[in-house]
Amino acid sequence: MNSEFKTALESLSVPDNISEEVINGVDRAWRYKIMKKKVFGACGIAAVFVICAVIAFIGIQNKPLIIPDDALIRVSSIDCMTGKPVLIAVSAEGKELGELEYESVTYLDENNQSIDPDEIFYFTAYWIDENGEIAFSEISAGGVSVQVDTKYGNKCYKLMDFNTNDWNNQLTFSMFNEKYAFTDKNDVYSDENAKVTMYFSEDDGKMSLKTEIDSKDEPFNRIVKTVPVRYQVFSSVPEMLGGMGGTRIEGELNVSGAIELYDGKKLITEGCEMYVNLSDDETAQKYWIRVAELAAQLDDGSIIYISGDWLAEFEA
Amino acid sequence: MNKEEFCQRFSEVQDELYRVAFIYLKNREDAKDVVQETAYRCYKNIGRLKNEEYFNTWAVRTGINCSLDILRKKKHAVNIIQEIPDDDLNSSAADTAEARIFLEKLMFELSDREKTVVIMRHMYGFSLNDIAKSLKIPLSTVKSTLYRAMDKLKKEGHIYEQ
Numbered sequence: 285m286n287s288e289f290k291t292a293l294e295s296l297s298v299p300d301n302i303s304e305e306v307i308n309g310v311d312r313a314w315r316y317k318i319m320k321k322k323v324f325g326a327c328g329i330a331a332v333f334v335i336c337a338v339i340a341f342i343g344i345q346n347k348p349l350i351i352p353d354d355a356l357i358r359v360s361s362i363d364c365m366t367g368k369p370v371l372i373a374v375s376a377e378g379k380e381l382g383e384l385e386y387e388s389v390t391y392l393d394e395n396n397q398s399i400d401p402d403e404i405f406y407f408t409a410y411w412i413d414e415n416g417e418i419a420f421s422e423i424s425a426g427g428v429s430v431q432v433d434t435k436y437g438n439k440c441y442k443l444m445d446f447n448t449n450d451w452n453n454q455l456t457f458s459m460f461n462e463k464y465a466f467t468d469k470n471d472v473y474s475d476e477n478a479k480v481t482m483y484f485s486e487d488d489g490k491m492s493l494k495t496e497i498d499s500k501d502e503p504f505n506r507i508v509k510t511v512p513v514r515y516q517v518f519s520s521v522p523e524m525l526g527g528m529g530g531t532r533i534e535g536e537l538n539v540s541g542a543i544e545l546y547d548g549k550k551l552i553t554e555g556c557e558m559y560v561n562l563s564d565d566e567t568a569q570k571y572w573i574r575v576a577e578l579a580a581q582l583d584d585g586s587i588i589y590i591s592g593d594w595l596a597e598f599e600a
Numbered sequence: 601m602n603k604e605e606f607c608q609r610f611s612e613v614q615d616e617l618y619r620v621a622f623i624y625l626k627n628r629e630d631a632k633d634v635v636q637e638t639a640y641r642c643y644k645n646i647g648r649l650k651n652e653e654y655f656n657t658w659a660v661r662t663g664i665n666c667s668l669d670i671l672r673k674k675k676h677a678v679n680i681i682q683e684i685p686d687d688d689l690n691s692s693a694a695d696t697a698e699a700r701i702f703l704e705k706l707m708f709e710l711s712d713r714e715k716t717v718v719i720m721r722h723m724y725g726f727s728l729n730d731i732a733k734s735l736k737i738p739l740s741t742v743k744s745t746l747y748r749a750m751d752k753l754k755k756e757g758h759i760y761e762q
């Protein structure tokens with residue numbers, strides 16, 4: 285500073301309390317900074333909340349379907365464009381949880397081995413109306429259990445086709461030439477490992493029929509009781525094994541107990557006596573007995589149905 | 601720089617700031633307000649000062665701006681004082697009378713821009729280019745303003761001729 289200007293300037297007196305003004309100014313600035321920090325902090329927190337809310341909203345939009353382990357998978361329909369089943373998760377209480385978004389579906393047998401549903405298994409597809417009721421059902425490809433590869437991970441589910449008493453919604457099992465088979469009402473699959481044995485005996489003029497089922501596969505190894513439901517008796521020799529040749533003498537057996545066929549013939553089975561009167565067809569050399577449908581009760585109390593074919597023959 | 605360090609540093613320029621502000625505002629209270637406002641602005645923006653070596657210059661420049669801001673707010677106020685009150689002068693100074701004359705010419709005869717140019721040039725040694733940049737006016741305007749201001753101060757054979 286120019287010394288003469290400085291001298292002139294310094295001739296101006298300075299108040300004693302000028303330092304207080306400085307302190308006041310600095311305090312004001314300090315409070316401003318604190319306030320600024322608070323405001324910025326509050327804005328930051330608000331921004332974080334907003335971001336979290338946005339993320340949560342997006343997350344809710346894309347929320348994965350939470351499926352309990354005890355859920356069942358219902359096939360609600362078949363996509364007519366892709367041919368793939370539309371799978372719906374159903375809670376143990378029967379509540380629909382939502383449609384599964386899946387990348388692929390792998391059908392598994394009882395040993396969790398992958399199987400081709402088109403060649404092996406069949407399941408019942410359900411069409412669900414807007415009230416969640418089964419509008420109608422149709423047999424389609426399916427399996428015992430299904431592994432669904434969703435974008436949220438893999439899970440293995442039991443198809444809920446089992447364990448209902450509704451014939452139309454039931455997987456059925458057929459006996460064919462002493463072999464069990466999974467089948468719907470038209471298609472048959474033979475289980476090479478299953479074995480059925482029919483015993484005929486004549487005691488006191490009565491023929492006795494005993495049915496044994498031997499299979500380690502689900503659900504056969506869970507059968508605790510078999511209940512004959514419907515037998516068919518054919519006279520004469522059928523044109524082919526499993527065919528429908530000869531004269532058919534058919535009757536319906538509804539439950540266990542003595543069953544009288546509509547034509548008066550009766551058969552007796554173990555635990556279920558049936559008698560057949562052969563006098564109506566005196567020309568017949570042989571009679572063929574077929575278990576048309578056999579019900580089996582599983583250990584959980586549910587009923588499955590087994591349809592069969594030619595099982596035994598006896599001389600007239 | 602924390603509060604204590606800032607106050608310590610600011611105390612080196614506070615008197616000078618007060619006096620410069622007094623030249624512009626011509627009264628004690630407004631000059632004190634300028635000191636407080638300057639301290640406020642400087643502490644608030646201390647982070648912008650890249651080199652602490654220029655703290656004093658920066659503070660004085662801020663003080664001049666504060667003084668001009670207050671003057672702009674009071675532009676409709678009429679200042680009827682045309683001399684420096686005795687209370688605002690150090691009585692002990694041997695050359696108080698001469699200083700008073702100089703200061704009064706500086707305070708009451710120069711325009712605000714002329715004061716600024718004179719103060720920045722002759723009290724703080726700013727280059728003409730720096731003054732032009734600081735005031736955002738052409739260099740030629742700085743020169744002519746400085747010439748005119750000094751001419752006013754020289755009249756009547758003032759001792760502070762440059």
